[in-house]
Amino acid sequence: MDSSERIQTLQQHIENSIRALFENREPRSLYRPMAHLLRSGGKRIRPMLLLLSAEAVGGDAYTCLPAAVAIELLHTFTLVHDDIMDHDNMRRGQPTVHVQWDEPTAILAGDGLVTMAYQKLLQTEHEQLIPVIKLFTEGLLVLCEGQALDKTFENQASVTLDEYLNMIYKKTAKLLEVSCEMGVILGNGTQKEAKSLRGFAKELGMAFQIQDDLLDLISEETVFGKPRGSDLIQKKQTCLTIHFEHSATSDQKKYYRRLFQKDRLSEADIHTIQQLFNETGTLQNTRNMVTQRVERAIRCLLKLKAGESRNILESFAVKIRDRVM
Amino acid sequence: MDSSERIQTLQQHIENSIRALFENREPRSLYRPMAHLLRSGGKRIRPMLLLLSAEAVGGDAYTCLPAAVAIELLHTFTLVHDDIMDHDNMRRGQPTVHVQWDEPTAILAGDGLVTMAYQKLLQTEHEQLIPVIKLFTEGLLVLCEGQALDKTFENQASVTLDEYLNMIYKKTAKLLEVSCEMGVILGNGTQKEAKSLRGFAKELGMAFQIQDDLLDLISEETVFGKPRGSDLIQKKQTCLTIHFEHSATSDQKKYYRRLFQKDRLSEADIHTIQQLFNETGTLQNTRNMVTQRVERAIRCLLKLKAGESRNILESFAVKIRDRVM
Numbered sequence: 001m002d003s004s005e006r007i008q009t010l011q012q013h014i015e016n017s018i019r020a021l022f023e024n025r026e027p028r029s030l031y032r033p034m035a036h037l038l039r040s041g042g043k044r045i046r047p048m049l050l051l052l053s054a055e056a057v058g059g060d061a062y063t064c065l066p067a068a069v070a071i072e073l074l075h076t077f078t079l080v081h082d083d084i085m086d087h088d089n090m091r092r093g094q095p096t097v098h099v100q101w102d103e104p105t106a107i108l109a110g111d112g113l114v115t116m117a118y119q120k121l122l123q124t125e126h127e128q129l130i131p132v133i134k135l136f137t138e139g140l141l142v143l144c145e146g147q148a149l150d151k152t153f154e155n156q157a158s159v160t161l162d163e164y165l166n167m168i169y170k171k172t173a174k175l176l177e178v179s180c181e182m183g184v185i186l187g188n189g190t191q192k193e194a195k196s197l198r199g200f201a202k203e204l205g206m207a208f209q210i211q212d213d214l215l216d217l218i219s220e221e222t223v224f225g226k227p228r229g230s231d232l233i234q235k236k237q238t239c240l241t242i243h244f245e246h247s248a249t250s251d252q253k254k255y256y257r258r259l260f261q262k263d264r265l266s267e268a269d270i271h272t273i274q275q276l277f278n279e280t281g282t283l284q285n286t287r288n289m290v291t292q293r294v295e296r297a298i299r300c301l302l303k304l305k306a307g308e309s310r311n312i313l314e315s316f317a318v319k320i321r322d323r324v325m
Numbered sequence: 326m327d328s329s330e331r332i333q334t335l336q337q338h339i340e341n342s343i344r345a346l347f348e349n350r351e352p353r354s355l356y357r358p359m360a361h362l363l364r365s366g367g368k369r370i371r372p373m374l375l376l377l378s379a380e381a382v383g384g385d386a387y388t389c390l391p392a393a394v395a396i397e398l399l400h401t402f403t404l405v406h407d408d409i410m411d412h413d414n415m416r417r418g419q420p421t422v423h424v425q426w427d428e429p430t431a432i433l434a435g436d437g438l439v440t441m442a443y444q445k446l447l448q449t450e451h452e453q454l455i456p457v458i459k460l461f462t463e464g465l466l467v468l469c470e471g472q473a474l475d476k477t478f479e480n481q482a483s484v485t486l487d488e489y490l491n492m493i494y495k496k497t498a499k500l501l502e503v504s505c506e507m508g509v510i511l512g513n514g515t516q517k518e519a520k521s522l523r524g525f526a527k528e529l530g531m532a533f534q535i536q537d538d539l540l541d542l543i544s545e546e547t548v549f550g551k552p553r554g555s556d557l558i559q560k561k562q563t564c565l566t567i568h569f570e571h572s573a574t575s576d577q578k579k580y581y582r583r584l585f586q587k588d589r590l591s592e593a594d595i596h597t598i599q600q601l602f603n604e605t606g607t608l609q610n611t612r613n614m615v616t617q618r619v620e621r622a623i624r625c626l627l628k629l630k631a632g633e634s635r636n637i638l639e640s641f642a643v644k645i646r647d648r649v650m
Contacts, residue, residue, distance in 0.1 A: 026470075027470060027473050027474055027477065029473045029474075029476070029477045030469055030470055030473035078436075081432050081433070081436060084428075084429070084432060085428075085429035085432060085433065086429075103409075103410075103428070104409070104410035104411075104476060105476070107406050107409060107410060107432055107435075108406070108410065108469060108472055108473055108476070110432075110436075111403075111406060111435075111439070111465075111469050112466065112469045112473075114436070114439060115462060115465045115466045115469060116466065118443065118458070118462045118465075119459075119462050119463070119466060122455065122458060122459050122462060129455060130447065130454060130455070133443070133447060133458065134444075134447050137440060137443045137444050137447060138444070140436075140440045140443075141437065141440045141441065141444060144355055144433060144436050144437045144440060145351075145352060145355055147433055148352050148354045148355035148433055148437075149352055149354075151354070151429060151430070151433070152352065152354045
């Protein structure tokens with residue numbers, strides 16, 4: 001079985017487990033909105049990281065399947081609530097839960113998802129289950145802190161790069177780190193292996209979020225599943241805006257701020273912002289940050305035993321890099 | 326030490342633990358809204374039930390303190406989100422979180438509270454911790470189901486008494502049941518003791534919710550901390566509306582429905598509804614339901630060893646009955 005077959009096999013197990021979650025659950029008014037986003041695709045990066053980390057340290061992916069599904073449920077919960085908070089109407093090319101139903105329904109669907117995440121995690125049979133639940137819970141609290149910082153930054157005139165990196169670590173990278181570490185513990189790996197995979201996940205998570213910021217501006221809407229420039233419209237501080245503020249001339253800044261204040265950006269506006277960000281080297285700088293983080297992630301993997309799972313983890317990192325450029 | 330001193334002592338421990346939760350936590354934009362409702366009073370019924378149940382079966386209340394605080398955090402989480410869903414502006418005489426801040430902040434505060442609930446629960450040192458976390462999680466999922474049913478009923482022309490009782494069991498009684506059962510497990514009680522205390526908690530929870538429905542109509546605003554008649558304005562199906570529909574004449578119903586369709590109820594409207602509900606025996610019937618449930622709750626306690634904790638649990642039930650009449 002080559003790598004891509006192995007990925008497919010694991011992904012199929014994840015999909016089957018997810019599908020089985022909602023069978024015969026009542027009331028439908030709770031479980032249908034809960035299932036909506038979970039069933040609308042998604043790359044299943046976090047559960048895959050968990051399973052591959054377990055395998056990379058010699059563990060058995062199948063005993064980790066409930067924990068892997070739990071991580072995906074947790075991630076989906078945060079997306080459902082974030083979409084309400086950020087007024088995002090589309091995700092994965094579909095209406096978000098609060099748009100398809102309404103806000104109360106989406107709040108409750110999120111609450112149901114986080115609960116089900118714990119329920120699924122608790123199905124794991126492992127003597128280290130309590131440390132795993134602690135890790136999972138700590139990851140979730142850090143994630144809430146990251147989301148709070150992200151919202152605070154929207155009303156802040158300027159944010160330093162360090163503040164920004166700390167925020168995206170909490171909001172995005174931490175849960176990837178937790179996914180990998182859970183895999184290591186459940187796969188009975190060593191402390192050293194845990195450290196390597198945490199390092200890998202952290203760099204990968206940072207790269208992923210920085211590239212998300214970039215894709216918000218430069219991707220095709222149909223590819224990314226949501227409108228371009230939505231970060232800018234929401235006055236989000238991103239890697240792009242921070243670099244631009246530091247490197248633009250006062251004329252460029254003045255020009256940009258006029259666009260930044262709009263409630264809606266036309267295709268022409270987005271094109272202008274792309275040009276501005278190109279002239280200041282912002283786009284190139286951001287691309288470089290992604291590349292560097294991905295390289296660092298891959299270096300972390302070298303401390304693990306060579307093997308198929310390590311190769312697949314490496315290919316994950318490469319895929320993320322290549323999604324950008 | 327008499328019963329009221331014991332109650333005070335336990336309550337003081339709960340308050341101290343709650344106060345310590347938020348010390349030195351950053352970012353403030355997350356933790357201040359999380360602390361808001363938790364610090365605005367509250368009767369701490371659920372944590373007290375947990376501690377008293379543990380003591381009633383011969384366990385040590387102090388080892389159960391983290392779990393007791395966890396239950397209060399979980400309860401507070403549901404209130405913060407329910408207040409958004411129900412558009413309630415006041416609770417415990419204070420602005421609700423989404424009013425004091427905004428909806429995104431309140432959604433995230435709720436998410437932080439549920440996470441911290443698990444974090445606190447995980448501090449418990451007990452060999453049966455995993456079954457306890459399972460119980461806690463199951464209770465939360467049932468509670469989400471109850472809230473979903475409650476919202477569904479708002480758009481339903483009629484609801485049977487059984488449907489209503491099932492909803493309030495899920496929405497209110499279940500978490501009381503879980504509180505008591507957690508206390509029994511952590512107090513190393515028997516299956517038989519668990520059954521008695523579950524029975525007690527279920528009846529108490531049902532009585533509590535039915536009486537809440539009643540108080541929504543007949544209490545003084547200042548006592549109850551939120552506007553009178555808010556259930557009616559939100560078209561909630563309650564014990565009162567269900568009994569009224571079954572026992573009113575068509576003239577009474579017609580008269581009532583005209584008031585029911587208003588977006589705001591004046592003092593005179595509320596007085597009229599009170600009179601209507603009095604004429605149909607609805608108020609008396611509802612009071613009787615509360616009394617019967619409280620009696621049943623107390624009967625469940627008789628299977629436990631006599632002692633101070635049992636007496637305090639009984640006095641809790643009596644207090645709930647006397648809050649109504």
